[in-house]
Amino acid sequence: MSRRNLIELAVLAALALFPLLAGTFYLQLVAKIMIMAIFAMSLDLLVGYAGLVSFGHAAFFGIGAYALMVLSPQYGAANLWLSLPIAMIAAGLAALAIGLLVLRCSGVYFIMVTLAFAQMFFYYATGSKFLGGSDGAYIYVKPSADLLGWTPFSLDGAVAFYALALAALAAAYILLRLVLRSLFGHALRGIKSNETRMRALGFSTFGIKLAAFGLAGALAGLAGYLDAAQFGTVNPELFSWQLSGIVLMMVILGGMGTLYGPVLGAFALVLLEDSLADATRHWLLPMGIFIMLAVLFLPQGIGGLLRRAAWMRARG
Amino acid sequence: MSDSVVFFLIQILNGIQYGLLLFLVASGLTLVFGIMGIINLAHGSFYMLGAYLAFALTQLTGNLFLAILLAAPLAIIFGLALEALLFRPLYARDHLYQVLLTYGLILALEEMRSLIFGDDVHGVAMPAFLDFSIHLSGPLSYPAYRLVMSGACLVIAGGLWLAIQKTRLGMAIRAGSTNREMVQSLGIDIAWVYRIVFAFGVLLAAFAGMIAAPVASVYPGMGNQILIVSFVVVVIGGIGSIKGAFLGSLLIGLADTFGQVLAPHWAGMTVYLLMAAVLLWRPAGLFGGSTIR
Numbered sequence: 154m155s156r157r158n159l160i161e162l163a164v165l166a167a168l169a170l171f172p173l174l175a176g177t178f179y180l181q182l183v184a185k186i187m188i189m190a191i192f193a194m195s196l197d198l199l200v201g202y203a204g205l206v207s208f209g210h211a212a213f214f215g216i217g218a219y220a221l222m223v224l225s226p227q228y229g230a231a232n233l234w235l236s237l238p239i240a241m242i243a244a245g246l247a248a249l250a251i252g253l254l255v256l257r258c259s260g261v262y263f264i265m266v267t268l269a270f271a272q273m274f275f276y277y278a279t280g281s282k283f284l285g286g287s288d289g290a291y292i293y294v295k296p297s298a299d300l301l302g303w304t305p306f307s308l309d310g311a312v313a314f315y316a317l318a319l320a321a322l323a324a325a326y327i328l329l330r331l332v333l334r335s336l337f338g339h340a341l342r343g344i345k346s347n348e349t350r351m352r353a354l355g356f357s358t359f360g361i362k363l364a365a366f367g368l369a370g371a372l373a374g375l376a377g378y379l380d381a382a383q384f385g386t387v388n389p390e391l392f393s394w395q396l397s398g399i400v401l402m403m404v405i406l407g408g409m410g411t412l413y414g415p416v417l418g419a420f421a422l423v424l425l426e427d428s429l430a431d432a433t434r435h436w437l438l439p440m441g442i443f444i445m446l447a448v449l450f451l452p453q454g455i456g457g458l459l460r461r462a463a464w465m466r467a468r469g
Numbered sequence: 470m471s472d473s474v475v476f477f478l479i480q481i482l483n484g485i486q487y488g489l490l491l492f493l494v495a496s497g498l499t500l501v502f503g504i505m506g507i508i509n510l511a512h513g514s515f516y517m518l519g520a521y522l523a524f525a526l527t528q529l530t531g532n533l534f535l536a537i538l539l540a541a542p543l544a545i546i547f548g549l550a551l552e553a554l555l556f557r558p559l560y561a562r563d564h565l566y567q568v569l570l571t572y573g574l575i576l577a578l579e580e581m582r583s584l585i586f587g588d589d590v591h592g593v594a595m596p597a598f599l600d601f602s603i604h605l606s607g608p609l610s611y612p613a614y615r616l617v618m619s620g621a622c623l624v625i626a627g628g629l630w631l632a633i634q635k636t637r638l639g640m641a642i643r644a645g646s647t648n649r650e651m652v653q654s655l656g657i658d659i660a661w662v663y664r665i666v667f668a669f670g671v672l673l674a675a676f677a678g679m680i681a682a683p684v685a686s687v688y689p690g691m692g693n694q695i696l697i698v699s700f701v702v703v704v705i706g707g708i709g710s711i712k713g714a715f716l717g718s719l720l721i722g723l724a725d726t727f728g729q730v731l732a733p734h735w736a737g738m739t740v741y742l743l744m745a746a747v748l749l750w751r752p753a754g755l756f757g758g759s760t761i762r
Contacts, residue, residue: 200565208568255748258748258752269697270745273742273745280735280738398569398572402572402573405566438581438584440576445574448566448570
């Protein structure tokens, strides 16, 4: 077992044992962080591995969240085993459709166009009566885990929901690690460093990028679904460019091109946001300044800092 | 003329007016990108800055024109300071970092606005001698101020075209967007061109905010709304193309205005659908390319 596997297992164990120590408030906070970590990891697949800087990733987060709202009967519970895959498929399909358009662009065009498409969803949700308009809608009952009459667990308790979020995070992490170790994952990295060359080698780069975009969309949909389930509400802000920006910041702050980076970034940014918001109503000012300083002085993120520290120590 | 024809005409005037205003913001965005290679999300915040400067200075002086005269140099100074402090380290960095830094800048500027001016919507008084409407037919009339706004934007658009096509500075800008090193080796200080272009872009966006303030009033988040629409304009027109920005602005202005009238519920989406259609047809925009034209 490599050192990396050991660290991964230790983190997993720590997260799994956390409910023994923490009260409801911290369980909910860490569940929220883990959901954002899934979201950030899915974006890292695009930004860190494929070199596709999407500034509209919130679109798929929002679709996942709204899918749960649409699938929940009023005052009733949606079925977890049905609604979760449907939400992910819906977000994945939307990502494939949008990917067909946006992947025709590259560089700075790609940034602007992904932003614009997310904005389109934002306005659609704002204008649609069915989706609750600009106020959004409530999901009164958490999804039920009913399996043909047998209910293995209920999501109402904080611990159960925490466990679901942790399971989702672990599953997403393992899935992405497998994907990135496959030929597909290597082709994706190849596209980031030299797309022309990959094409000359006979890879269908458009198809590979599209598949990555779809997968990232589906995983963002998973995060959005969990977010809606946790807070019991959806609103157009879930599609907003602010959210797309925050999640991009998580990826960079943690260190892009690694899977643990986005998780680190999600922890750091959500905790920072929480403590700043506690301290002042105008928390966005220190947050904005923090982001600017981090970009100027910490381009490799926390992950890069840790790697450099480990390297320095190894060198003595 | 029947009322419905006049109504149609009014919508066209509104669409053109909105489009021309958009052009002031989008042209700065496209210039800054075309020559400096910087994608600036905070460009919309300059629009907001202009509007709030107009609001504060109109209250102080009681006159919008005086306020604009005072605010314009402030906007330029602000632009020069930002360029020196934040943007210069970004020239050599990846777009990703530019996006994030300017994202942080938006948050900070928006919150400073909240600290200084609060979160209320404020109106800005129109100059009294322009505060009348031109009667058209039946109950329909058109506000004179909006016509003046459109006129001012047109004058600026023309001036911009002349400056870029006919002056030495314009020549340096066009050349700089094609081959930076060559321009430098010909003895033109490219850093100086950058500074001017950036400060001028800030001034254009701020000016748009100033003249729009009496019609649109000033409110939180006003900069972000126009920023994203300006992105759409730039994408449709082709990045770096002033001509494209002009045409794109008018297209978007008209599409948005008619969207509001014909399908009010889905109005927010019209411009994005238009963008998707253009992208399908021409992925690099109508006048795509990476040089200033």
